[in-house]
Amino acid sequence: MSDTLNKENSPAQEGGLQPKMVTVEIEGKRFQVPAGITLIKALWYTGQDVIRGVGCLGGFCGACATYYRTKDDPKVKTCLACSMAVEDGMSFSFMPAFPARKALYNLLELKDPKQDLFELYPEAPLCRNCNACTEACPQHIDVREGVWKAVFGDFKAVSEMFMDCVMCGMCAPVCIADIAPNLVALYASRAQGAHFTEKPEGLSKRIQEISDGRFQQEWDRILKLSDAELQDTTASTN
Amino acid sequence: MELNAQRNLVHQTRDARRSKSFPKLSPAERDSLIKKYHPDHRAHAYRPIKFGPNAGQLTVTEVATLLEGESPVPADLDLTPEYSVDVLVVGGGGAGCASALHAHAQGANVLLATKLRLGDSNSVMAQGGMQIAVAPDDSPVQHFLDTLKGGHMKNDHQLLKVMVEEGPSIAKWLLELGVLFDRDADGNLHVKKGGGSSKARLLTCSDYTGLEIMRVLKDEVLNQKIPLLEFVAAVELLSDARGACTGAVLKDLDNNRYVVVAAKTVILATGGIGRLHIQGFPTSNHYGATGDALVLAYRLGVPLVQIDTFQYHPSGGVYPEQLVGALVTEGIRSEGGHLVNATGERFVNELDTRDVVSSSIIRECEEGRGVRTPSGRVGVWLDTPLLDVEHGPGTLDKHFPAMVRQYERYQVDIRKDPVLIYPTLHYQNGGVKIDVNGETPVANLFVAGEASGGLHGRNRLMGNSLLDLMVFGKRTGTLAAERAKSLPKSSLTLEHLKQFRAEAKRHHVSAGVISPMVLPAYTKK
Numbered sequence: 001m002s003d004t005l006n007k008e009n010s011p012a013q014e015g016g017l018q019p020k021m022v023t024v025e026i027e028g029k030r031f032q033v034p035a036g037i038t039l040i041k042a043l044w045y046t047g048q049d050v051i052r053g054v055g056c057l058g059g060f061c062g063a064c065a066t067y068y069r070t071k072d073d074p075k076v077k078t079c080l081a082c083s084m085a086v087e088d089g090m091s092f093s094f095m096p097a098f099p100a101r102k103a104l105y106n107l108l109e110l111k112d113p114k115q116d117l118f119e120l121y122p123e124a125p126l127c128r129n130c131n132a133c134t135e136a137c138p139q140h141i142d143v144r145e146g147v148w149k150a151v152f153g154d155f156k157a158v159s160e161m162f163m164d165c166v167m168c169g170m171c172a173p174v175c176i177a178d179i180a181p182n183l184v185a186l187y188a189s190r191a192q193g194a195h196f197t198e199k200p201e202g203l204s205k206r207i208q209e210i211s212d213g214r215f216q217q218e219w220d221r222i223l224k225l226s227d228a229e230l231q232d233t234t235a236s237t238n
Numbered sequence: 239m240e241l242n243a244q245r246n247l248v249h250q251t252r253d254a255r256r257s258k259s260f261p262k263l264s265p266a267e268r269d270s271l272i273k274k275y276h277p278d279h280r281a282h283a284y285r286p287i288k289f290g291p292n293a294g295q296l297t298v299t300e301v302a303t304l305l306e307g308e309s310p311v312p313a314d315l316d317l318t319p320e321y322s323v324d325v326l327v328v329g330g331g332g333a334g335c336a337s338a339l340h341a342h343a344q345g346a347n348v349l350l351a352t353k354l355r356l357g358d359s360n361s362v363m364a365q366g367g368m369q370i371a372v373a374p375d376d377s378p379v380q381h382f383l384d385t386l387k388g389g390h391m392k393n394d395h396q397l398l399k400v401m402v403e404e405g406p407s408i409a410k411w412l413l414e415l416g417v418l419f420d421r422d423a424d425g426n427l428h429v430k431k432g433g434g435s436s437k438a439r440l441l442t443c444s445d446y447t448g449l450e451i452m453r454v455l456k457d458e459v460l461n462q463k464i465p466l467l468e469f470v471a472a473v474e475l476l477s478d479a480r481g482a483c484t485g486a487v488l489k490d491l492d493n494n495r496y497v498v499v500a501a502k503t504v505i506l507a508t509g510g511i512g513r514l515h516i517q518g519f520p521t522s523n524h525y526g527a528t529g530d531a532l533v534l535a536y537r538l539g540v541p542l543v544q545i546d547t548f549q550y551h552p553s554g555g556v557y558p559e560q561l562v563g564a565l566v567t568e569g570i571r572s573e574g575g576h577l578v579n580a581t582g583e584r585f586v587n588e589l590d591t592r593d594v595v596s597s598s599i600i601r602e603c604e605e606g607r608g609v610r611t612p613s614g615r616v617g618v619w620l621d622t623p624l625l626d627v628e629h630g631p632g633t634l635d636k637h638f639p640a641m642v643r644q645y646e647r648y649q650v651d652i653r654k655d656p657v658l659i660y661p662t663l664h665y666q667n668g669g670v671k672i673d674v675n676g677e678t679p680v681a682n683l684f685v686a687g688e689a690s691g692g693l694h695g696r697n698r699l700m701g702n703s704l705l706d707l708m709v710f711g712k713r714t715g716t717l718a719a720e721r722a723k724s725l726p727k728s729s730l731t732l733e734h735l736k737q738f739r740a741e742a743k744r745h746h747v748s749a750g751v752i753s754p755m756v757l758p759a760y761t762k763k
Contacts, residue, residue: 038560044760051469051491051757055358056524058564059644060449063358083647085560104461107416139643159418163446164639167357167453186457190416193454197418202426206372206406218379219399227391234387235265 022088039066039081039092053094059083062168065138068092078138078170100172100180103187113191114153117184124184125151126177133171133181139164143171143181150188155196159189241557244580244609248619248656251582252627262587268594275597275604277661278547278696283517289745290738291541300514301545304529305536306742307753309735311474311487311496317730319485319500323349324722325715326486326499328472328531329507331359332448332704333687335455336711337505337718338464344719348464349499351488353471353756354526357456360509360688361707363524364448365567365640366432367440368708369701370405373429376437378402385702388434388591389667389695392544397693400674401702401709408708409441415454418443431572432700434591440701445567445640448704470497471756472530474735475504475538475683478728483538483683485730491756502725503682503718506531507711510666510688511548513758519663520563522551530754531689535670537738540678543691544668549698552577552595554662556617558648563662567641568700570620571595574628578619578656579607585618593697596661609658617660622652665703667694676714682721684714 019034024042031046040057043050055063064081071089081094103120110116117124124147133143141164149157162185172180209215225233263271273279284296288306297305325341327334330352338350350356371381381402386393409427413419419441420428429438443450459466469491476485476498483504488497508531512523521527532542553568555561571577571588577595579585579602586598599618602608608616622641625633634642634653645652669691676684687707694702 036559041760047761049761054525055354056360056363058363058522058524059647060363060446060640061355061358061524063355083560083644085558085648102457102460104463106461107458108414163418163444163450164643165453166449167456186453189418190454190457193416193418194414197413197421198425199413200372200421200426202374203372203406203409203413207410210378210403210406215377215379218377222379222382223395223399230383230386231265231391234383234391 022086024086025091027093033086035088036085039068039079039084039086040064042086053081057082060166062166065095065168065170066092067095078136080138080166080168095170095173098169098173100169100183102180102183105187107190107194110191110195113195114155117150117187120187121179121184123177123179127151127179128177130176132174132176136170136174138168138170139166141165146185147179147181150184155188155192158185159192162186162189241609241611245655247582248578248621251578252621252624255576255578255584256624256628260584260587262590263594268590271597271601272593275600276593277517277519277550280517284546288747289741290536291539292545295545297545298516298548300516301511301529301532303751304514304533304753304755306747307533307751308742309474309537309738310489310752311732311735313732313736315487315496315732317476317498317732319498319730321349321497322500323347324502325349325505325718326351326501326503327505327507328352328486329509329687330354330356330468331507331509331687332361332452332455332707333507333711335452335459336708337507337686337715339455339458339462340712340715341719342462342464344716346719346722349467349501350459350464351467351470351472351499353469353491354524355468356459356466357452358524358526359452360524360527361448361704362452363522363565364704365445365565366569366572367430367442367447367701368704369432369435369439369699370409370441370705371402371437371439372406372409372427372441373438376439378405380437381405381439384435385699386695388697388699390697391695393695394692396674397672400713401693401705404709404712405705408705408712412451412454412708415458417451417454420444430569431589433568433571433589433595434699445569445638451704467497471754472506472508472534473754473756474732475534476730476732477538477734478731479733481539481734482681482728484728498730500727500730502722503684505676505684505686505714505718506534506670506689507686508689512663514755516548516663519550519661520554521663522554522563522565523663526757528755528758529666530756531670531685533754535678535680535683535685538680538683538734540680540683541671542669543671544696545691547667547696548663549592549665549667550596550661551664552592552599552661553620553659556615556658556660557611558650559613560648561644562615564644565662565664566620566657566659567638569638570622570625570641573625573633573637575624576621578621580609581607591697592700599659599661603660611658615660617658619656620659621656623654623656626653665698667696667698668692674713675717676710677717682725684718686710686714
């Protein structure tokens with residue numbers, strides 16, 4: 001089984017095909033790397049110590065926001081470096097930490113969250129519709145539309161549209177109105193959850209039942225059982 | 239056979255498979271399957287730990303070597319603190335954020351240090367959901383029993399009872415912070431069924447449950463202005479004359495300087511061990527999952543529990559190559575996705591516990607019924623298109639947007655084609671010994687989340703990790719803050735390290751391995 005068990009950075013498999021090498025440019029410098037490895041693995045492969053720009057390695061944390069361009073294409077695109085494969089002639093650079101302003105707020109004390117948006121993020125309604133944020137989103141969210149939905153108070157729509165948002169922040173540097181759309185959307189989503197979504201009755205009931213000791217008898221019975229008796233009890237369920 | 243032809247076999251056999259059910263194994267069958275195929279039972283991968291609180295006990299070589307490793311901190315380090323706080327939280331994932339928020343809410347002066355950015359963690363990747371017994375036909379007792387069964391009856395009863403009973407209040411807290419759990423038409427929390435559970439108990443935010451929770455918790459840590467040190471790793475703990483924990487030595491990874499923190503209480507929330515690649519397995523874990531808390535606590539004399547058992551998640555990616563080890567959500571199996579071998583047959587009930595399903599996949603592959611990829615890896619099929627067939631077109635798009643996207647990036651359409659999977663190193667079942675408040679046997683040292691042990695027994699049930707993080711994040715944060723109020727300032731020494739080094743010498747542990755590992759060494763030099 002050793003051929004299925006390999007470490008993260010081995011590009012080739014014993015007994016498998018030898019990888020084809022491709023030429024890429026990392027932060028402006030040329031390297032040869034095996035075709036098809038991720039941009040992050042290309043960093044390791046080329047001997048760079050990586051501290052920043054790597055997080056979950058699963059496409060969820062947004063740490064590895066990256067700009068890239070493919071051969072002969074003038075368009076600079078965005079991606080998550082853990083979830084993108086190198087190809088020949090590709091150039092890429094990692095996005096530096098961008099100093100976007102996050103508004104600080106006490107969510108529970110907001111009186112009128114839809115109006116408060118304009119105090120917290122006064123730049124939000126100044127969107128000039130250039131659509132650069134949408135084009136910059138590696139998650140294919142219609143970011144521009146989301147900003148407008150937030151401004152018009154449709155927080156529910158925002159929360160649904162931005163459920164895929166990994167907070168990589170690549171929508172912020174491109175904004176000519178200095179909006180950080182991901183932060184606006186996060187505010188709207190949290191407000192939607194905390195202020196405009198009904199409290200689930202079943203949950204309150206369950207919390208009450210627990211504090212009233214409704215399960216106490218059952219606990220007393222269960223916790224007195226020997227391991228063998230417990231095993232029998234669990235075997236009968238499921 | 240070509241991969242394409244193999245794939246077609248899955249399409250061809252789908253209808254026949256749909257009409258048959260696959261029985262769950264009896265306890266005896268489960269047991270013998272696991273003993274034969276589960277990586278926890280490969281004796282050659284294990285060795286006794288040479289010295290320290292768990293001396294003589296078996297663990298995997300990778301962990302034993304780190305536990306016996308050498309601290310990077312020089313004996314004569316200047317211990318004048320740069321920060322003096324009530325509560326130092328080490329780790330910025332779910333447990334770290336939760337404990338910091340709860341400690342802060344108690345009025346404590348908190349510092350949160352993490353070696354990556356705030357939130358870069360395994361928690362953010364949790365797709366399957368969070369088990370909380372909220373449904374009318376369910377109860378915390380049933381949650382307890384299911385977890386116990388999944389953990390092979392080896393779970394710490396007290397820890398487990400606390401977790402299942404506090405679950406509902408955790409759901410309430412997260413809702414108040416704005417977390418958008420999926421709902422039923424009547425407004426109640428929607429629950430899904432997870433592997434190994436007798437009731438539908440998983441709270442979800444589509445397949446972004448961890449991401450949604452972490453977006454909110456991170457934002458809240460920032461809103462509460464809790465001081466942060468990012469790209470700063472804990473490399474040693476500090477102790478006083480009576481051996482209590484009094485702070486930590488951190489290392490700033492940007493400039494390699496040591497940062498000494500005096501803390502009345504310390505909470506370790508550094509997560510698990512996937513990046514140690516135990517037994518050579520690929521992993522679903524984040525970049526920093528190097529078991530740092532195990533090492534730090536061990537050197538301070540804290541025993542570890544069940545440190546010989548790990549979870550290999552059944553569905554790690556095998557193809558394409560970029561997704562090797564990456565997690566394919568368990569939700570697919572929960573919703574009825576079949577596992578199919580190279581002969582087009584099912585071979586396990588997909589809703590059995592993770593250890594059973596993983597063992598059965600390893601069996602299929604070792605006995606020649608696996609599917610080989612062009613790069614030489616082996617796996618079995620997970621029939622994703624079946625979900626759209628079974629529940630109607632659009633099911634995958636609606637319930638698994640993250641997974642659709644995960645594969646779309648590499649031109650694989652999971653709505654049309656099945657994916658290849660093989661077990662991936664996913665979770666550390668055991669960990670640092672704690673009590674119901676998350677406190678270790680060493681005074682004022684707390685551990686929360688995956689780094690701690692005992693709660694999950696020998697196999698963690700799906701959806702119990704997110705709950706573990708939140709419950710023990712809360713308990714450690716709250717108690718550490720309380721405790722700090724009554725504690726006087728104490729001395730900062732490396733006395734425990736002196737003793738540890740003497741022990742290492744006595745046991746002829748040759749120098750060379752520095753621990754904690756902090757980040758894996760993937761760089762080709």
